[in-house]
Amino acid sequence: MFSEKSLKATTVIRVRFHECDPLQIVWHGNYLKYFEEGREDFSSKNGISYLQAKEHGFSTPIVKSVCEHKLPLHYGDVFEVETTFVNSEAAKIIFDYKIFKTGSLVCTGHTIQVFLNEKGELSLVNPLFFKDWKIKMGLI
């Protein structure tokens, strides 16, 4: 049976000085670092990290990322990255992200990763270790 809780991770981060730009807000490109931090947190909590993929002979490069900003973040702000695993039949790892500050939506985002084997070839089907993980998580 599927556990809704296990498909989401919430990560608390504080804005660092060097992440802010001359407009006194977090530079837009740094949100991809926050998404990565959320994704890694989800992955380590759920046993599906970059290193696990590597052990099975796969790398999982990002092929698409999207970020939409609603509100700025400032130096010292504490915020939450909510990372949601999006189940898909395709041989892809898809995550949605929402960043909240004291309950307000700061931004939304989205990343897509694919599986490359050790020769750097795109895998058109889900690798066995990923299928096993999905079964363990009650996703298939």
Add this chain to the structure above:
Amino acid sequence: MFSEKSLKATTVIRVRFHECDPLQIVWHGNYLKYFEEGREDFSSKNGISYLQAKEHGFSTPIVKSVCEHKLPLHYGDVFEVETTFVNSEAAKIIFDYKIFKTGSLVCTGHTIQVFLNEKGELSLVNPLFFKDWKIKMGLI
């Protein structure tokens, strides 16, 4: 009359070591730096930079960014960012990006910026200085 050439800028960049990740490729988030470098190059060539907006009392934060990867970039690669200004009636600054390495398409991208006045309020119409620039460029 409208000059197609002036709506595009091509910027040559070399991948730096610190931009690469443990997969031996440019970390995906760094493409937003390349897009920014392309956008700044376009802007300085065409007289519409961040500083000019600031002089007129506006900041132009990014509200959306998209990046789609076709091929990786590696340490030392020399590539071209092709930045294209997308003319729009909305009070927005829109750019499309294409990155090429020796003729092959490496990635495509897209950013949207809005105008905030000195109070941080969203401008629903194009500021005068931006309209003037569009007229000068033959876009309206």
Add this chain to the structure above:
Amino acid sequence: MFSEKSLKATTVIRVRFHECDPLQIVWHGNYLKYFEEGREDFSSKNGISYLQAKEHGFSTPIVKSVCEHKLPLHYGDVFEVETTFVNSEAAKIIFDYKIFKTGSLVCTGHTIQVFLNEKGELSLVNPLFFKDWKIKMGLI
């Protein structure tokens, strides 16, 4: 009376993927981010942050930074930054840093900051707010 404890802060950080380079270790320049994170943690715990300096009309740019590496850090490593305030009579803010991973010394570092007033002029004496802070901390 002087409290030794208050002159030191320990900050726990986990290495993020984008902080690692093609050698599979944290890129050397990112240690300055870790030092900053340690410094900010010390400062927020002890009421002497960048924002407090700003309120009193001062900025505190870094004029010197040193980092010496003993051991590498890898992706996913959890480590401690030990930030120590170095008391000095000069109009400077000096910090020493030590990074430890499971008890082993990973690197040492050092930063010096000065006080600039709102005109950007170097302050040759400690600003009043900084003296007050030192008195409160039992340092003078």
Add this chain to the structure above:
Amino acid sequence: MFSEKSLKATTVIRVRFHECDPLQIVWHGNYLKYFEEGREDFSSKNGISYLQAKEHGFSTPIVKSVCEHKLPLHYGDVFEVETTFVNSEAAKIIFDYKIFKTGSLVCTGHTIQVFLNEKGELSLVNPLFFKDWKIKMGLI
């Protein structure tokens, strides 16, 4: 015979927006990126790059870096990194850096690299490929 010219490289860089911090100046940690850009430029001009070391089974991690700031750099500034190879008998690669803006000294710096073999062991003597390079450059 030794050619003084070949021991120095000058690299022209323009400050990018994302390199600047809320103080409207280049964030101090980004100077290590500029030093790296200077070092890579020197290395590619003189045939002694990271990739050449790797081909010979060595990595060359940085074990010490120092940066001293005299003047700030601002968004859009064009500056020169002057990278100087410091000849040393030790099994080390040492570089000095000076950054100039329109003739004024902005900062000075220094990095030390060591040689690690494929097992990650420190080489106490200069690897053969590095000795050969020094001979070719007239340094020994």
